[in-house]
Amino acid sequence: MRIFYASDVHASNRCFKKFLNAGKFYGSDAIVLGGDITGKAIVPFVEQSGGEVHVTFLGKRQTLTTEEEVRSVEQRVGDTGYYPHRCSADEAQELSADSARLHALFIAKIVERVEQWMALAEERLSGDGAMPCFVNAGNDDPPEIDAVIESAARVEFLEGRVVELPHGLELASCGYANMTPWQCPRDVEEDVLAGRLEAVAAQVRDPAWAIFNFHCPPYDSQIDQGPVLGDDMRMRSTAGGVEMQAVGSTACRAVIERYQPLVGFHGHLHESRGTFKLGRTVCINPGSEYSEGVLRGAIVDINEKKRKLKSTQFISG
Template sequence: MPFKFKLGFCTDLHGSEYTFRRTLNIAKSKKIDYLIISGGLTAKDIVFVEEIGGMYLVNGKKVNLKNLTEDSLRSGKYLIVNKKEVIDDIKADKSKLEKTLAEIIADQFSRWIKIADEIYRLDRVLWSPAHGDIPQLDDILRGLGAKLVNDSVSFIEDVQLVSLGYGSPIQNSYREVSDSDIYIKGKSLLKDAEKDKVIMNFHMPPLNTKLDVIKVGFKKFHAGSKAVLDLINEYQPFVSLHGHVHESTGVEKIGNTTAINPGSIFQLGEPSIVLFDVYKEVKTIGTLSIGSYVIKNIEFVTTATMYM
């Protein structure tokens, strides 16, 4: 088994293909051994584009479809382009909207899987759909040959990756559960884990830390999960990885756990990825050798900025 590997982690791409491509290019240039792409993977916004005789309208205003399509790839939006009567029908029928959305997402991830393999290495990408991602995404990704790790215990070499994508209720989106359910689900996954070998990949950040601060006007609030904080304190994985709160890029030590949120600037089409080396340290006591994992060389990377 290797005694060192380099891991990359990004989260909350929200449908931005620019962010996705740039993240993969960073992974390639930095020679990352494994890349975890955590949820929300899918776009948050839908734009309805009405087609009339070769013209395109959004909310009654003429638009350039080519420019709008380019902007959607950058900022993460799904375009539904059709005649007015078809759009009105889709808007009026939730099942039709969900079917249309699933088709758009299936097409997007079919493209993304090919991009991942062309730029980086598909077999080294670990996908973790989470809060806000449609339930069908899991089967879409599996059908395309992607490695899913969400809501499970998986392995990176001999390190245990424990992943949970559920989020606290905020806006009646997909994969929302109560904080007590997050604790129950998380504890079920972590109960047999060896803490010295565990990377905890929980989409919700721990409550009341530097990783969960949001700004509303001039005020700041903590939007994390007490359940996640309690699980970190209880199981003390050597590293925990989080997302959800885009503006709280940072690192915080919680007991022996190094907790990290790389943040997200997907709206700009820019990547926000954290890289670090995972080392296996072996201590010999008499004839007994004991191995434990630590992380070193934490690096946050965007297109133009690197900082420690």
């Protein structure tokens, strides 16, 4: 049995399209997308009275003069994981001055993108022999997206549930994470996270034949390295580069050590691609390069007869 797993695509249209294609391309029996599927910011396309459109993207200010140019930059913005928004100069100023209105627009853009993705999944994954597709939210993702995924025709939403993959392999999922400095929508304290992880793990019939799809990796596992931040929330650097530290979840580690599932699917820390073994459990973090439009994933081969993990192969493309 082969499963394709990816995580942290953060609203990159290019990465999500690659994810949908990956199952067939790699000969998988199912595709699983871990959490953090939404983006981080809106990019205003400010329409001027003379017909020009001004946009500042990735630190570069551009003046666009044709509809073709605007659509081209909008596509690049979407492929990079941001949300383009056309507006007048007055609206741009009003949004800048009204944080509540800006947040409401941001949530609307997030929901719209997820709706588009679910429609695309239905289009790409329908028909005979359709690829089973499973998607979860992560700590960055607002709760407004849950109902959108739950109502999708060709995607199964995973949060807080145990679902069955081919050959009876169970997939237990939780997209919440321990607290981060950014206080994201699904950041919770370790004791709260422990309760959520235990609640879903307890639903598993046979942990030895299960995957624990926990967005946050276990603490001190080498796949949970994140940058050290100073008081100004900037990454601290040393002569050897950015200073890193273990930022995973102690609750996640405890649950995995207790139940010992076959495999752990994780994400959250984009720079920490790799595998780590906790007892018999092989924990996997494919990493993320969503902002470059590069999909990082893991091809996970499992011997269903021996009920063992055969191999894990990381891909980037």
